[in-house]
Amino acid sequence: MKSLKSLYLKLLMAGIFLTLLSACHDDDDNEGPMPDPEPRQYRYQVSVTNLTNAQPMSPFAVVLHNEGMLWNIGESANDAMENLAESGDKSQVLELDVVLASSSGADILMPGSSETIEVVVADIEPVYLSAATMLVNTNDAFTGINALDVSHLAMNESISLVMGSYDAGTEKNSEIAETIPGPAAGGEGFNAERDDVDFVAAHPGVVSMDDGLTQSVLTQAHRFDNPTIRVTVTRIE
Incomplete structure (x- = not known):
């Protein structure tokens, strides 16, 4: 009887050992490389409203970045901003080296109209948002937000601001037809020659033919006072 009992105990202990060994082996199998965490996404809605009376605005360029600015007051405009401010062409702004994500307005933003643009980026810190557009019935006026x-x-x-x-300072504010690309004149857009002060400053507004600038193709209707846009930025993801 003792030998049977001893054999039974040995078999029982062997079974427990094998069970424990199997459990340890299963645990080892479950231990693999930890999966990479899902990228954290930041999605923003940018709602813009044109507050002017008769200044259509070129399709907005909206970009996200974590360094740099689109322009600096008192410094020369970069080529991308010169192109946008003189012709409304946003393509070079969207391709700037600092840009990590971008989106665009669908079309010309008419006076009194609003538009909402979405832009999304993953895993950047900090998150700066910039947007820019041309007042197209001008020589080189632009507006926007810069590294918000x-x-x-x-x-x-949300953040709301006006x-x-x-003034890009790249083209004289002559207001003559040949130099204004908007519907008031239908003239030239971008010109690589810089014939103005060559630094960005607050825009003084247009003079217009009604206020004595005889060469101007603009009227008092095209004049604008600040602010010219309202912007609301909302994080939605």
């Missing part, structure tokens, strides 16, 4: 820090925005939180306009 939206890193702190919580889900569904913005004035800037």
